[in-house]
Ligand SMILES: [Zn+2]
């Protein structure tokens with residue numbers, strides 16, 4: 001009897017010891033400490049049926065009446081917060097496309113910028129004029145002058161270093177790469193995660209690998225700019241094979257992926273290739 005009681009006390013103490021470091025970690029908002037990616041928190045998934053992705057800016061055309069210009073921007077709806085990932089290159093094009101798609105700018109809570117290239121940040125200033133009530137997540141490496149402009153426009157800036165929780169079921173990979181630092185977005189759904197890239201300068205293979213280290217789940221879709229315009233066919237084929245090996249179930253290369261990469265991904269992925277351009281909307285029906 002006495003032994004049982006002692007064992008129980010010891011167990012309680014062990015649990016308490018285990019909990020203290022986790023609760024005691026001081027972090028900036030959303031920052032995930034190393035080694036905590038496998039907590040219950042990171043496994044929060046939204047039903048795929050709730051999610052809606054709309055490409056509002058891309059150089060590949062899709063929906064008639066929208067303008068296709070060089071750059072990328074994607075709206076994520078159905079998650080806890082409504083998110084605009086990147087803002088395209090040209091502000092009037094971004095705003096015109098969003099108006100044509102009946103997207104209300106004031107409904108957007110969060111803007112995430114993948115990297116500091118004009119074709120991803122160009123629409124931000126005009127966006128903030130219409131809706132400054134947002135939190136803007138930028139890689140920590142962004143120039144201070146850029147961050148200051150965002151703060152001066154009335155928005156909150158969060159600098160992303162390592163992997164970061166954005167809101168329920170949505171994460172940033174953290175900034176990756178050497179010369180061009182870039183973050184990518186991970187949305188966790190009950191059918192696997194969706195990885196959205198801006199230009200994928202660090203390499204689409206590396207980004208998917210990091211996303212899977214962060215969230216140990218299947219990749220339902222990798223989409224966005226894959227930056228393979230100048231890659232030869234052998235290189236592209238190797239990347240297609242490595243993504244398939246990494247368990248990427250569907251692929252939607254657009255923006256700076258290049259025509260060759262789109263052709264080779266389409267050939268390899270067949271029905272699981274998603275043809276993405278400006279105005280493309282993805283819902284659960286696209287994954288049947
Ligand atoms: Zn770029």
Ligand SMILES: [Zn+2]
Pocket residue numbers: 071072117119120198199225255256
């Ligand atoms: Zn780009």
